Amino acid sequence: MESSIVEKIIREIEQYAPKNESEHVGRVTAVGDGVVAIDGLSKAVMSEIVIFEEGKGKPLSDTMEVRAELYGLILNLEEDGVRASILGDSARVSEGMTVKSTGRILSVPSGDELLGRVVNALGEPIDGKGPFKNVTFMQVERQASGVMDRKGVSVPLQTGIKAIDSMIPIGRGQRELIIGDRSTGKTTVAIDTIINQRNEPKEKRPICIYVAVGQKESKTARIVEQLREAGALEYTIVVDAPASAPAALQFLAPFSGAAIGEFFMDRGQDVLVIYDDLSKQAVAYRQLSLLLRRPPGREAYPGDIFYLHSRLLERAARLSDERGGGSLTALPIIETQEGDVSAYIPTNVISITDGQIFLDASLFNKGVLPAIDVGISVSRVGSSAQTKSMKSVAGGLKLELAQFRDLEAFMQFAQDLDKETADRIASGMRMVEVLKQKNGQPLPLESQVVILYAATHKFFADVPVSQVTAVEKQFVEYMDGQHAKTLAEIRTSAVVSDESKKELNRAMEEFKLAHADLFTPAK
Amino acid sequence: MENAYAQALWNIIKGGKEPTEAVHALHEQLKKSGRVSLAPRIARAFERIAARDHARNAVTLAVAEAGHGHHGQKEAAALGIDVADAIINIDPTLIGGWRLEARETLVDASYKKHLLAIYRATTNA
Numbered sequence: 001m002e003s004s005i006v007e008k009i010i011r012e013i014e015q016y017a018p019k020n021e022s023e024h025v026g027r028v029t030a031v032g033d034g035v036v037a038i039d040g041l042s043k044a045v046m047s048e049i050v051i052f053e054e055g056k057g058k059p060l061s062d063t064m065e066v067r068a069e070l071y072g073l074i075l076n077l078e079e080d081g082v083r084a085s086i087l088g089d090s091a092r093v094s095e096g097m098t099v100k101s102t103g104r105i106l107s108v109p110s111g112d113e114l115l116g117r118v119v120n121a122l123g124e125p126i127d128g129k130g131p132f133k134n135v136t137f138m139q140v141e142r143q144a145s146g147v148m149d150r151k152g153v154s155v156p157l158q159t160g161i162k163a164i165d166s167m168i169p170i171g172r173g174q175r176e177l178i179i180g181d182r183s184t185g186k187t188t189v190a191i192d193t194i195i196n197q198r199n200e201p202k203e204k205r206p207i208c209i210y211v212a213v214g215q216k217e218s219k220t221a222r223i224v225e226q227l228r229e230a231g232a233l234e235y236t237i238v239v240d241a242p243a244s245a246p247a248a249l250q251f252l253a254p255f256s257g258a259a260i261g262e263f264f265m266d267r268g269q270d271v272l273v274i275y276d277d278l279s280k281q282a283v284a285y286r287q288l289s290l291l292l293r294r295p296p297g298r299e300a301y302p303g304d305i306f307y308l309h310s311r312l313l314e315r316a317a318r319l320s321d322e323r324g325g326g327s328l329t330a331l332p333i334i335e336t337q338e339g340d341v342s343a344y345i346p347t348n349v350i351s352i353t354d355g356q357i358f359l360d361a362s363l364f365n366k367g368v369l370p371a372i373d374v375g376i377s378v379s380r381v382g383s384s385a386q387t388k389s390m391k392s393v394a395g396g397l398k399l400e401l402a403q404f405r406d407l408e409a410f411m412q413f414a415q416d417l418d419k420e421t422a423d424r425i426a427s428g429m430r431m432v433e434v435l436k437q438k439n440g441q442p443l444p445l446e447s448q449v450v451i452l453y454a455a456t457h458k459f460f461a462d463v464p465v466s467q468v469t470a471v472e473k474q475f476v477e478y479m480d481g482q483h484a485k486t487l488a489e490i491r492t493s494a495v496v497s498d499e500s501k502k503e504l505n506r507a508m509e510e511f512k513l514a515h516a517d518l519f520t521p522a523k
Numbered sequence: 524m525e526n527a528y529a530q531a532l533w534n535i536i537k538g539g540k541e542p543t544e545a546v547h548a549l550h551e552q553l554k555k556s557g558r559v560s561l562a563p564r565i566a567r568a569f570e571r572i573a574a575r576d577h578a579r580n581a582v583t584l585a586v587a588e589a590g591h592g593h594h595g596q597k598e599a600a601a602l603g604i605d606v607a608d609a610i611i612n613i614d615p616t617l618i619g620g621w622r623l624e625a626r627e628t629l630v631d632a633s634y635k636k637h638l639l640a641i642y643r644a645t646t647n648a
Binding site: 012016018 | 579598602604614616618624626627628629630631632635637638639640641642644645
């Protein structure tokens with residue numbers, strides 16, 4: 001063992017060819033709040049990575065103790081110097097410190113080795129599982145694919161959430177915003193979507209990237225654990241820029257996530273990236289911009305805040321067959337204050353994305369989970385990607401729910417309502433119950449289709465509202481056990497054939513006969 | 524305000540105006556605008572700008588031991604760097620070799636740098 005180390009050192013010494021090359025440098029003239037002013041570096045370019053030289057004047061032994069180099073990112077080019085943000089602990093930077101130019105634009109590692117790992121915004125592993133060995137470096141700031149490199153969204157991305165897959169379908173390559181107040185289940189929708197990808201065949205399963213921006217470390221740790229327990233971590237990469245990380249890293253993390261995803265997309269694979277959340281990224285960018293003395297605009301955000309999000313989300317794409325046919329689906333998350341979707345950042349991101357899933361705090365408080373307000377949620381391109389089987393069962397669902405919401409207010413006058421209105425309210429209440437779903441329990445497509453087929457064929461009409469969820473669960477179990485063939489057919493063919501419809505009708509009748517006690521005819 | 528006056532004065536002198544003339548013109552200007560009391564502070568600000576500029580443009584050659592300066596100068600000159608007016612500093616932490624710092628240029632030919640490179644290559648491999 002010892003001799004091998006000695007041999008290794010000898011080999012390194014023999015291979016080492018000292019070069020006394022001239023390096024392009026500058027000097028720190030001011031440092032504060034994670035931002036440094038550097039005198040010199042006149043040849044530096046925007047977004048270039050610089051290295052702070054920490055060893056000057058220190059003995060070799062002290063310099064050797066510094067395990068990782070301290071990097072900076074150039075964000076402002078000025079007349080007599082540059083301004084950069086420190087990508088690490090700013091306490092390590094002092095005035096007069098030499099800063100070396102690298103000529104490198106910020107890049108992050110990507111590759112199969114990253115699957116199942118947790119990395120920071122620079123792509124460095126932070127899960128204690130050791131460094132990466134065989135990775136490809138991807139530029140963090142990359143131009144989005146052009147028109148000729150893209151094709152339309154046509155393949156569905158199943159979230160496993162009935163309300164979304166049926167009424168707000170998402171396609172691979174789409175950008176669908178998840179928006180809502182704090183604690184309304186935004187992250188849950190995103191995590192369930194990741195977990196649901198385990199139901200996809202391995203060759204079609206998207207690589208999932210969860211980017212945590214400005215989140216509590218405890219929350220991210222819980223999510224990683226949840227993914228691990230669900231067996232979803234093996235196809236997931238977590239990029240973590242916690243609330244304690246410098247603003248520069250929080251601003252960079254979504255771009256790093258996109259860059260990591262683009263590696264897989266370029267390889268022809270499908271990728272799902274979740275940005276949780278872009279409001280915190282905007283706040284970090286505002287902080288950075290103010291420290292860089294860029295002029296503040298509305299709500300003190302800098303003038304290019306729209307461009308920050310548009311250039312990030314434009315990187316979501318479905319590539320043409322010539323480019324390998326890969327895709328990158330983006331699910332950005334935005335947190336609203338008191339449900340105000342007309343605030344600056346929410347309206348910006350709504351206008352950039354291809355639709356939004358709005359989570360309503362009042363629905364959440366009523367126990368309607370996921371608390372999706374289908375009235376104002378929309379998917380602009382996803383319907384073309386929806387499977388025929390889902391389309392056939394979910395066609396009138398949105399309208400029915402919208403009518404129910406309108407009539408809901410009259411529920412307190414239930415005694416005086418005409419039969420048609422009363423029936424519609426009763427049906428709507430059951431439909432709301434059917435669409436309820438516990439977190440961490442995404443459903444495969446065929447189960448969703450079966451449930452919605454049953455619901456739209458008045459299967460639950462005789463079930464008390466409070467029992468609908470339980471009956472639904474039993475029915476799915478019954479179908480799994482007794483009619484697995486029908487489920488398999490729906491899954492593989494992605495349509496509900498006449499034969500399957502007959503089978504489903506028969507299964508519903510059989511179940512009703514076997515569980516007559518669960519069905520109490522309405523009075 | 525004194526910084527702006529000092530910077531303006533610096534730029535004028537750098538532009539080729541006689542220092543005495545420039546200072547006189549500034550004094551007249553201050554008198555006209557009733558800001559003569561700023562003069563001592565402008566002088567101190569000017570001093571700071573001059574010191575910064577000197578430090579910025581100074582060429583420093585650091586060597587590990589006294590007497591090694593000549594050797595460093597020769598090697599730096601071989602790389603095409605003008606070190607005739609270099610300030611020579613002794614930095615024992617370099618262990619050996621030399622290190623030259625100019626306006627935006629750094630050439631580190633110290634043993635410390637090379638040893639560190641070997642250490643990092645060995646421990647990261």
